[in-house]
Amino acid sequence: MRNIILSIAIFFSICTSSLNAQTHFNEMNQVETTKKMGTLLQIVNNFYVDTLDMAEVTEKAIIYTLKELDPHSAYISKEDVDKANEPLEGSFEGVGLTFQLFKDTILVISPIPGGPSDKVGIMAGDKIITVDGEDAFGEKIDNEWVMDHLRGKKGTEVTVGIYRKNNNDILDFTIVRDEIPINSMDAAFMLDKETGYIKLNRFAKNSLDEVNTALTELKSQGMQNLVFDLRGNSGGYLGTAMSITDEFLKDNELIVYTEGVNSPRQELDATAGGNFEEGKLVILINEGSASASEIVSGAVQDWDRGMIVGRRSFGKGLVQRPFKLPDGSIVRLTVARYYTPSGRCIQSPYDNGSEEYYNDFISRMETGELMHPDSISFPDSLHYETKGGRTVYGGGGIMPDIFVPFDTLRYNRLLTSLIRKGVINSFVNEYLDDNRKLLLKKYPDFDKYNDSFQFSDAAYNEFIELGEKEKVLTEENKSDLNESFVRLQLKALIARNLYETGSYFEVLAPTDHEINKALELIKEETTYESFGLSQ
Numbered sequence: 076m077r078n079i080i081l082s083i084a085i086f087f088s089i090c091t092s093s094l095n096a097q098t099h100f101n102e103m104n105q106v107e108t109t110k111k112m113g114t115l116l117q118i119v120n121n122f123y124v125d126t127l128d129m130a131e132v133t134e135k136a137i138i139y140t141l142k143e144l145d146p147h148s149a150y151i152s153k154e155d156v157d158k159a160n161e162p163l164e165g166s167f168e169g170v171g172l173t174f175q176l177f178k179d180t181i182l183v184i185s186p187i188p189g190g191p192s193d194k195v196g197i198m199a200g201d202k203i204i205t206v207d208g209e210d211a212f213g214e215k216i217d218n219e220w221v222m223d224h225l226r227g228k229k230g231t232e233v234t235v236g237i238y239r240k241n242n243n244d245i246l247d248f249t250i251v252r253d254e255i256p257i258n259s260m261d262a263a264f265m266l267d268k269e270t271g272y273i274k275l276n277r278f279a280k281n282s283l284d285e286v287n288t289a290l291t292e293l294k295s296q297g298m299q300n301l302v303f304d305l306r307g308n309s310g311g312y313l314g315t316a317m318s319i320t321d322e323f324l325k326d327n328e329l330i331v332y333t334e335g336v337n338s339p340r341q342e343l344d345a346t347a348g349g350n351f352e353e354g355k356l357v358i359l360i361n362e363g364s365a366s367a368s369e370i371v372s373g374a375v376q377d378w379d380r381g382m383i384v385g386r387r388s389f390g391k392g393l394v395q396r397p398f399k400l401p402d403g404s405i406v407r408l409t410v411a412r413y414y415t416p417s418g419r420c421i422q423s424p425y426d427n428g429s430e431e432y433y434n435d436f437i438s439r440m441e442t443g444e445l446m447h448p449d450s451i452s453f454p455d456s457l458h459y460e461t462k463g464g465r466t467v468y469g470g471g472g473i474m475p476d477i478f479v480p481f482d483t484l485r486y487n488r489l490l491t492s493l494i495r496k497g498v499i500n501s502f503v504n505e506y507l508d509d510n511r512k513l514l515l516k517k518y519p520d521f522d523k524y525n526d527s528f529q530f531s532d533a534a535y536n537e538f539i540e541l542g543e544k545e546k547v548l549t550e551e552n553k554s555d556l557n558e559s560f561v562r563l564q565l566k567a568l569i570a571r572n573l574y575e576t577g578s579y580f581e582v583l584a585p586t587d588h589e590i591n592k593a594l595e596l597i598k599e600e601t602t603y604e605s606f607g608l609s610q
Contacts, residue, residue: 278311310366356381392421423471
């Protein structure tokens with residue numbers, strides 16, 4: 076059956092390529108090509124030696140075809156359409172809590188403030204034992220099981236049985252499901268008396284409102300400069316990216332343009348209104364910053380509006396347009412490319428196939444690009460100029476103005492293993508299970524916690540013992556751990572659980588190399604001005 080599907084996919088690819096290439100339009104009539112494909116499927120269905128699931132054959136043929144085109148054209152089945160859109164739409168309907176699976180049990184990390192679970196009194200640290208009378212623990216419990224049982228239509232009810240430490244009885248809570256917002260902003264706080272910090276994890280439907288609310292709040296705290304963190308932000312809606320960039324640029328300044336063989340050039344300009352058109356601006360990017368993140372950073376760089384700090388971004392500059400198929404499924408087809416105001420194409424090459432394209436991080440590590448900016452060479456044809464005449468580079472991704480190497484001293488393989496094998500997560504959960512009430516009593520707010528909490532040697536030794544028990548740490552490799560950073564990481568994770576998501580980033584900020592470089596550039600007037608940047 077696989078051979079049949081591959082054959083159809085190859086035929087599909089040939090047809091699609093000829094439809095997209097101008098030279099073949101006159102050689103092959105579009106209607107005849109469509110009929111040919113339909114005829115092939117009918118022949119397979121009516122005469123193939125074995126019984127086939129033709130819906131599956133067709134679906135896989137579509138998938139294989141799109142893989143032949145580019146890395147970002149994709150097929151989404153009818154069942155997965157809502158799930159695929161959910162993170163960008165900004166909300167879903169459910170009980171409103173953040174959870175994780177801990178030892179085959181659903182552990183409540185935190186109820187969403189004001190959400191359905193919060194309203195009925197469910198607390199961080201609670202363990203969900205039953206859902207509508209059904210056991211909610213054991214090997215069967217996975218993320219899909221939890222989603223299927225806790226999410227549901229607004230207004231419907233679900234009853235959960237909760238185990239809470241120091242309570243002998245299971246506590247039953249009936250929760251009325253409601254619409255739950257999905258925040259795209261991880262953190263917003265002041266780095267110093269004049270510099271604000273905003274970290275955005277994606278460009279979703281509500282991101283502009285979140286960013287503007289944060290800007291207004293930070294300005295009320297004295298913000299004059301901004302560090303906008305787009306590291307690891309893989310993109311989202313073009314319209315959202317354009318609107319957020321508009322907050323930084325002046326009226327009629329070009330933000331981005333798109334163009335393709337069958338998509339005429341379309342220019343998107345900034346408007347008159349902007350929430351942060353004045354003041355020093357530094358945008359943080361890395362190899363995980365893609366698409367919409369690159370649109371924002373590229374426009375800011377080309378107009379000399381701010382400084383880009385970090386490492387070269389991913390290079391995802393293809394525009395996808397959704398096309399609905401008869402059964403409700405969707406094809407997201409690449410129809411154009413993104414270009415920055417100076418004319419740089421954001422898209423990285425994908426000539427060697429999707430697998431190598433998505434292994435880009437490994438390639439950058441092997442070539443030394445994550446450690447040394449001079450490992451990248453740019454031909455003269457990829458040199459462009461900003462509004463002020465500074466040289467910038469095309470060829471895929473956004474190259475930062477100031478390079479900051481990947482921090483291998485903090486994020487080494489041993490720490491990654493401790494995270495991947497659940498040692499850090501298990502320790503934090505057990506520590507909070509034993510100390511949550513004491514911590515909240517001693518540190519009723521985050522500021523007090525951040526200023527005063529110190530991880531004790533006894534607690535750290537318990538963490539080391541757990542790592543040894545799980546056979547991740549040994550006498551030989553323990554010295555590879557950066558103890559001061561591990562202590563800080565544990566402190567940050569505890570803060571995220573006790574207070575809010577942004578607390579995690581606020582704890583780590585003083586030791587973050589990219590953030591510190593941004594602050595240094597903002598404070599050094601001559602460095603910032605030497606780039607000819609507007610303030």
